[in-house]
Amino acid sequence: MAIQIGFETLVEDLPGPRWQALFARLWPGYRAWFLRSGAVARPSYLESRRALRQHMPELVPTWQRLVELAGGGDVEARFLSLWCPPPYIVGCSQAVWIDPAGKEEPALLRNYDFAPALLEGSWLATRWQGQRVAAMGDCIWGALDGQNEAGVAASLSFGGSTVSGTGFGIPLVLRYVLEIAQSTAEAVALLQRVPVSMPYSITVLDRRADWATVFVGPDRPAEVTRRKAVTNFQHRIEWPEHARATHAAERLERLQKQVDGPGTLEDAIGALLQPPLYQSAYLRGYGTLYGVAYRPASGRMELLWPGVRWPQTLATFAEGRRDIVYTPGAEAPPDPDDAALAQLLTESRS
Structure with a gap:
């Protein structure tokens, strides 16, 4: 069973409509992954912003622009901070x-x-x-x-x-x-x-x-x-x-x-x-x-x-x-001892 995947370039100096379209396409899948354990399992907006400001302050203006392009929502902002993700x-x-x-x-x-x-x-x-x-x-x-x-x-x-x-x-x-x-x-x-x-x-x-x-x-x-x-x-x-x-x-x-x-x-x-x-x-x-x-x-x-x-x-x-x-x-059949591996690979970004 063949699997086909498309690789495509995105050339855009500053965040704009091309990145926004990319976000719209990918967000449903990422949202499901990010909220797998519920919204309360992820850090708050204030915690996420504080972490970015403390550790990667140079990226904060870009993050703010991306959040704006993503619709300005709380979950979107927390996800884009990538602070304590799944x-x-x-x-x-x-x-x-x-x-x-x-x-x-x-x-x-x-x-x-x-x-x-x-x-x-x-x-x-x-x-x-x-x-x-x-x-x-x-x-x-x-x-x-x-x-x-x-x-x-x-x-x-x-x-x-x-x-x-x-x-x-x-x-x-x-x-x-x-x-x-x-x-x-x-x-x-x-x-x-x-x-x-x-x-x-x-x-x-x-x-x-x-x-x-x-x-x-x-x-x-x-x-x-x-x-x-x-x-x-x-x-x-x-x-x-x-x-x-x-x-x-x-x-x-x-x-x-x-x-x-x-x-x-x-x-x-x-x-x-x-x-x-x-x-x-x-x-x-x-x-x-x-x-x-x-x-x-x-x-x-x-x-x-x-x-x-x-x-x-x-x-x-x-x-x-x-x-x-x-x-x-x-592929060889999965080893019964690999159950933990299979579970974690399933949870990782699925």
Whole structure:
């Protein structure tokens, strides 16, 4: 059973009618997710506004404009703050590739693994804070990965633990990094001070080839590492069912071997589009929906699928659409011990 998903660009410097139309299309699904446990389970408008003002003050004017475009409602404003949202669990592989021969510019590579029906598929090019940011959208104004005009590229992956706490949803944190940071060092400083709601790994690469992978979580201080490759656990596997189902250890081993080896960037991209890094478990919620290669030194980027590539640059980001067909692979029956995993994946963004 083939599944088709459309990817479309949204080019709009400041929030306006194009973002408003995107919100109108996506809001019913996000509203159901946000209110899954009832409105009282989510922080109030005043709590949400206070958190944004305290931790991400630069984004407050944009948030206020987006709330206005969304109709100015209480629930809409609380959702768009992404303060203490419901659980958000994804797969993903990401890595920094440095040319061992010193001829090609460094690149940030990643695969995004999730349920096809829950992907926005919106590639946004904006100037909300003055500089151009191109990012794959999530939560209507958050980001899964992206690159800015200052030469900073960043991506996220789930950190492999079900711990949740007081903090922001990670897509808005990544958006904040891309809007504000002018270097990897600045991105790291932001990640060290902004609270997050669940554990994630954020990999950052800048145009000077400085990189870092930052492990963040609500129950521990942010930890800055020099990990070139990560999948869905940090130092050790904390959620065995998730790691086993998503092949987290196997993906990490393959990715690490690729970025440590003598191959070219094209070799690394090829590895992203082959198993075990490229997954086909779409019916269970963690198939690979896209790959991407960011080259912050030149401002180039490219969405990737087997047989399909979509290049863009920050300077000439163009409107367009790609319709991608996914074919679910043969999947083993769920392990009875994976009931908790199945339940959490169902609740995450469904």
